[in-house]
Amino acid sequence: MILKVFISIACLAVLTYAQTTNFVDKDSKLVGFAEPQWFKDNIPFVEVPDRQIEEVFYYRFTSHKRHMHYSGAGVGYTVTEFVHKVFWSQKFDTINAAAGHHIYESRWLRNPKYTEDYINFWSREGGAGNQQYSEWIANAAYANFLVTGNKDFILSQQEGLVNNFNGWNDRYEPTLDMYFLSPHDDAMEHSASSEQTDDPYHGGLGYRPSFNSEMYANAIAISKIARLNNDTRTAEEFEERAAKIRKGVLDYLWDDERTFFYHMFRENNTNNELLDTREEIGLFPWRFGVPDPEDPKYARAWEHLFDPQGFNSTYGPTTCEQRSPWFDGNQTAMCCFWNGNSWPYSTGHVINSLAAQIRNYGTTNVVNINTFLEVLHKYAETQFKDGKPYVAECHSPYRKLWVCDSRNGSEHYAHSTYVDNVLGDLLGIIPQADNTFLISPLIPSNGSKYNTTPGMKIYLNGELVGSQPALGEMSITIPPPIVDESYARKKVENYAANLNGFDYPMPDASFTSIHATVWQAVDGRVIYDHIPSNRWTSFDSPNDVDWFSVDFGPGRVKTIDQVTIHVYSDAALGNDVDCPERVTIEVLSASGSWEQAQNQSSTPSVCVPSDILTIHFDPVKTQKVRISFHRNVQENLWAGMTEVEIWAPWPQVDEEGTYEAEDGYLINAAITASDTASGGSYVGQIEADDAIVEFTGVWVEEAKEYDVQVYYSNGVQQEATLNLSINNVKTQVATFPPTINGWGQFDQNTYVVLRIPLLRGNNAIIFKHGDNLVELDKIRVLV
Numbered sequence: 083m084i085l086k087v088f089i090s091i092a093c094l095a096v097l098t099y100a101q102t103t104n105f106v107d108k109d110s111k112l113v114g115f116a117e118p119q120w121f122k123d124n125i126p127f128v129e130v131p132d133r134q135i136e137e138v139f140y141y142r143f144t145s146h147k148r149h150m151h152y153s154g155a156g157v158g159y160t161v162t163e164f165v166h167k168v169f170w171s172q173k174f175d176t177i178n179a180a181a182g183h184h185i186y187e188s189r190w191l192r193n194p195k196y197t198e199d200y201i202n203f204w205s206r207e208g209g210a211g212n213q214q215y216s217e218w219i220a221n222a223a224y225a226n227f228l229v230t231g232n233k234d235f236i237l238s239q240q241e242g243l244v245n246n247f248n249g250w251n252d253r254y255e256p257t258l259d260m261y262f263l264s265p266h267d268d269a270m271e272h273s274a275s276s277e278q279t280d281d282p283y284h285g286g287l288g289y290r291p292s293f294n295s296e297m298y299a300n301a302i303a304i305s306k307i308a309r310l311n312n313d314t315r316t317a318e319e320f321e322e323r324a325a326k327i328r329k330g331v332l333d334y335l336w337d338d339e340r341t342f343f344y345h346m347f348r349e350n351n352t353n354n355e356l357l358d359t360r361e362e363i364g365l366f367p368w369r370f371g372v373p374d375p376e377d378p379k380y381a382r383a384w385e386h387l388f389d390p391q392g393f394n395s396t397y398g399p400t401t402c403e404q405r406s407p408w409f410d411g412n413q414t415a416m417c418c419f420w421n422g423n424s425w426p427y428s429t430g431h432v433i434n435s436l437a438a439q440i441r442n443y444g445t446t447n448v449v450n451i452n453t454f455l456e457v458l459h460k461y462a463e464t465q466f467k468d469g470k471p472y473v474a475e476c477h478s479p480y481r482k483l484w485v486c487d488s489r490n491g492s493e494h495y496a497h498s499t500y501v502d503n504v505l506g507d508l509l510g511i512i513p514q515a516d517n518t519f520l521i522s523p524l525i526p527s528n529g530s531k532y533n534t535t536p537g538m539k540i541y542l543n544g545e546l547v548g549s550q551p552a553l554g555e556m557s558i559t560i561p562p563p564i565v566d567e568s569y570a571r572k573k574v575e576n577y578a579a580n581l582n583g584f585d586y587p588m589p590d591a592s593f594t595s596i597h598a599t600v601w602q603a604v605d606g607r608v609i610y611d612h613i614p615s616n617r618w619t620s621f622d623s624p625n626d627v628d629w630f631s632v633d634f635g636p637g638r639v640k641t642i643d644q645v646t647i648h649v650y651s652d653a654a655l656g657n658d659v660d661c662p663e664r665v666t667i668e669v670l671s672a673s674g675s676w677e678q679a680q681n682q683s684s685t686p687s688v689c690v691p692s693d694i695l696t697i698h699f700d701p702v703k704t705q706k707v708r709i710s711f712h713r714n715v716q717e718n719l720w721a722g723m724t725e726v727e728i729w730a731p732w733p734q735v736d737e738e739g740t741y742e743a744e745d746g747y748l749i750n751a752a753i754t755a756s757d758t759a760s761g762g763s764y765v766g767q768i769e770a771d772d773a774i775v776e777f778t779g780v781w782v783e784e785a786k787e788y789d790v791q792v793y794y795s796n797g798v799q800q801e802a803t804l805n806l807s808i809n810n811v812k813t814q815v816a817t818f819p820p821t822i823n824g825w826g827q828f829d830q831n832t833y834v835v836l837r838i839p840l841l842r843g844n845n846a847i848i849f850k851h852g853d854n855l856v857e858l859d860k861i862r863v864l865v
């Protein structure tokens with residue numbers, strides 16, 4: 083194979099929509115894709131002779147996109163695991179179990195906002211969700227920095243990442259220098275290490291090679307970030323912590339006789355005996371650099387990956403070795419058996435580890451480029467269903483069958499790495515902290531393509547900048563990253579999104595099909611599939627024109643100039659929803675009547691099914707927007723959309739540093755109109771114990787303490803308090819004396835000043851219910 087690397091495409095270190103070098107016919111790779119332009123704007127394009135590896139590569143960007151979840155103005159994007167909310171998910175429907183996988187996949191997208199919003203979420207807003215399951219978020223955040231080169235951003239995340247790390251302190255055993263948790267909390271319910279306990283679903287507490295390697299990697303990442311921050315004290319502290327964890331794993335979890343890393347029970351195990359079964363998690367440590375490269379004994383573990391009695395099966399590694407009495411290769415339960423099934427979550431890790439073995443430890447009698455390709459190919463081949471690329475929760479090791487594959491639930495499941503296996507492992511793009519581009523492909527040296535001489539060539543923005551006759555490691559100097567300093571600052575946000583499914587922004591429609599809901603059109607998810615379903619449609623409506631409206635909230639008037647519709651169509655499937663004939667926008671005027679928005683035009687001019695339709699109009703101030711869908715009556719088709727977005731400047735305030743309470747993320751608190759309130763409304767009824775008013779996206783350039791004015795009312799002659807959480811890092815209690823004007827009344831002189839430590843970038847200031855009642859109008863950060 084001749085390898086050409088197209089730097090402007092492959093090296094996303096350049097945070098700009100730079101000139102690109104095009105060898106790949108992009109359109110041919112995107113046939114049948116919804117929103118093809120998004121992929122052209124965001125993904126690297128590759129060609130791989132292995133058809134399945136390539137098909138799954140492009141598919142996995144579509145599956146990732148389905149799970150990119152716009153979570154609210156000021157928050158931006160998070161990533162979900164399931165296509166719909168599940169009861170055990172945490173804030174903004176997130177689950178941290180695969181957050182590391184999500185970031186490793188997402189780091190290859192050209193627009194850095196998606197990944198940086200998500201990292202910022204975990205480091206400042208995730209809260210208790212950060213310790214719901216084992217995680218390698220700090221490691222992944224640093225890996226993202228290596229791709230983007232955005233140093234300011236990663237430095238700003240240090241305190242939050244340290245806070246997350248310390249959130250695990252109560253699960254650290256100092257006599258062993260290792261962390262413990264149950265298999266369940268390591269994302270593995272029924273498994274060889276849990277079936278042997280009194281609680282086969284969760285399993286007992288234990289020391290696991292997976293989680294401890296992840297915590298080692300998190301500590302290393304924090305130490306590297308601290309070094310970049312010139313914070314020697316933190317760097318040394320985390321280097322020391324990392325060294326201890328690593329020693330713990332090597333001293334206690336490795337078995338010289340059985341040549342593998344094992345789970346070790348914490349309870350009733352005075353002799354520190356290791357599990358009787360090899361589990362796939364024992365192959366995770368290599369990708370995180372835990373085994374000692376000087377000691378050849380560790381490489382023997384790889385023999386078990388290729389052993390038919392070990393992990394080797396038709397559709398990828400089994401979750402535990404097949405010779406184990408706990409192994410079950412014929413599991414048919416839809417959920418939660420990790421004692422046999424092939425599991426993308428683990429396979430992605432194992433392929434990362436296999437590539438790390440070849441690059442950092444060396445080839446062995448069983449590990450080489452050819453066996454690496456076999457394992458990667460098998461992983462790609464596994465990700466098909468009915469002849470099309472597909473991923474769900476778990477796959478049979480022997481049969482062409484997705485075992486855990488719930489309808490309208492685990493389709494396109496976002497719980498694993500694959501894109502990173504292709505770009506980072508197979509093609510060997512190894513992002514560097516400095517301005518070099520390092521590539522070290524794991525590709526056999528044969529084949530021909532591109533009408534050129536054999537070997538490896540690197541093109542940078544159209545120019546040949548590196549060439550060598552054979553495949554192998556190659557490094558070139560690249561220009562420094564062009565980082566838009568203000569990029570991550572929230573300047574334009576979507577005012578329509580409401581992932582809670584209640585209160586404001588509130589959707590409504592003149593008619594809604596029984597197969598759809600209005601809420602799914604504002605839930606931040608863009609999913610064009612028939613199943614999983616995520617849409618509003620007017621299917622079966624008796625009307626020729628149906629409207630869909632979005633109400634920002636009582637008194638909450640915003641200046642807007644566009645509406646973006648993600649057009650749903652199932653006409654190609656023989657169903658009856660397709661592009662409307664025409665879409666018009668009306669806005670609610672100050673006098674309460676509906677008026678046409680002025681000078682409406684659409685991009686594109688003609689609606690394209692399963693794509694974006696944007697309606698532009700003259701800027702107008704309104705509290706409520708109505709979209710009229712003129713359906714295609716002639717062909718008897720109805721209208722539909724998977725999402726509507728109203729992007730507009732954010733925040734809309736007169737003074738720099740001001741954020742309206744009604745613009746925040748609210749739980750059990752009510753937006754209320756008031757003539758005296760800033761922005762036309764305030765937030766009251768902060769009464770329930772779980773009530774929160776979160777000011778999102780509060781931007782400061784510099785990490786330090788700020789005076790923050792909080793404009794409020796307290797209508798009774800009694801002091802009130804609210805409990806503050808600042809970025810989930812710091813907490814304090816704020817006291818609000820009675821106000822003279824009474825409830826719902828505000829003025830420029832009635833505020834308290836809080837001294838609040840803020841971090842560089844987007845901050846989350848969360849007010850929670852305290853004693854008595856307070857109504858909040860706005861805050862102003864004095865810069």
Ligand SMILES: [Ca+2]
Pocket residue numbers: 602603604605606607608609616617724725
């Ligand atoms: Ca949606």
Ligand SMILES: [Ca+2]
Pocket residue numbers: 742743744759760761762763764765858859860
């Ligand atoms: Ca207000």
